[in-house]
Amino acid sequence: MLSQNRRRAFVCASLWLLAFCVNFADAASVKAGYQYQEIKAIAKQLTHNSEPAEFEELIEKSRVFIKAHPKYKRVDEVYYRLGNALIRLEQTEEGTAVFEELVKDYPSARYIERSLLELGLAYDKLGKHDKADAAYEKLVSHPKYGSRAQAKIAAKILELDTSERKGKEPNPFGKPASAFVGKPAKDFEVINLKGEKFSLADYRGQVVLLDFWATWCAPCRAEMPHLKKTYAKYREQDFEIIGISRDMGKPPLEAYIAQEEITWPQYWDADNRICNLYNVRSFPSTFLIDGEGVVRKTNLRGHRLETAVAALVKENAARNTAENAETDSQ
Incomplete structure (x- = not known):
């Protein structure tokens, strides 16, 4: 009888622990989702006229999010927002480091396409054209994104002389x-x-x-x-x-x-x-x-x-x- 009671107690404890873990995981997922939406909302509000403090807020929240939720399904977008914000604040070296980390850890993620192009543009801006070429070529030859719009822009940039590459996209539509x-x-x-x-x-x-x-x-x-x-x-x-x-x-x-x-x-x-x-x-x-x-x-x-x-x-x-x-x- 005692053995049966122990088994029941063990089953109840296991079920309670399982429920606790599920609830804890659900709570963590909800929290991550809320933080992601907050980061996305801040990013959408930013313009070229935004104050540096607004970019700094996005940068800080993005860093915290990436550290806390490295496996979140849209963490690649947060990486992209972070790298983009750093570059727009003229912290280009830090921005390229963020993009490089994204490319290394999430090679097939959705925001790889944009990130590789911006990585190449950032390296061109720094005058590091060899590294820029590597980013552009990786995008052009990417098995998933190599035929898309960003890759076509990268291909156009690769056709330019490095003296013409200043870290900005070429006009894809010809003269204004x-x-x-x-x-x-x-x-x-x-x-x-x-x-x-x-x-x-x-x-x-x-x-x-x-x-x-x-x-x-x-x-x-x-x-x-x-x-x-x-x-x-x-x-x-x-x-x-x-x-x-x-x-x-x-x-x-x-x-x-x-x-x-x-x-x-x-x-x-x-x-x-x-x-x-x-x-x-x-x-x-x-x-x-x-x-x-x-x-x-x-x-x-x-x-x-x-x-x-x-x-x-x-x-x-x-x-x-x-x-x-x-x-x-x-």
Whole structure:
């Protein structure tokens, strides 16, 4: 009987101990999850204008977390946040050490992709191009991430001369809009929504605004009243707008145009051809072209756009008057 009681007591104690361990593990997991969410929230709030103390808070909490929860399922993200924060505080050597530790201990983790690229950029910033090359090459040849976007950026960097590598990502989309200023606008020939063929060259002699937009783009819709006002004011003074839409299909575009009573020419750039021609990757994007076909301004909005249009319309009228007077005198 005593032996049976002892067995029962042993079983009860074992069950109690098991329950205690499970509860303890659950509590630790909940605590780790809470700390992870706190770190993630702090990281999301940080900008280039944040105070150093805000970065220091993230760094401190991340160090504590990594030490306490090295096996947490998202510890790789915390490593990444830590390394990134150190580099942004110009503590680049410490940042590279964090990334190196992550790469060594968690070679297939989700944040390895970003971390290898930032590790390479950090080494380039320090002038340690051999180590940068090693990081880029590891990313490019990675069995899991070698075909993804970050690896493609790394491959582009490897093509550059080391003298050009300053620790920043190269522009993957070619020259920015401002690089078009002062140069002839790139011509194109398309068929508008009404089925009419036209080219940019058809508008030579007029001031033209190329407006790259989409109905799903909230800033584009917010800008529409300003465009309509400017168009109404200057359309009779040799000013034209050409809309280049990147909508997913024609129906929403045509419905919006009808609803807003937009009357300037519209082209649905379904294959991204005109966007690629002007290296447009964000919306809205605008190119203001003078009467001689030269890009004069880019990405103007609201009052600044109207002011620039007014100046070019005036300049264009003066040039046309001078040319007509010269023709009459001959």
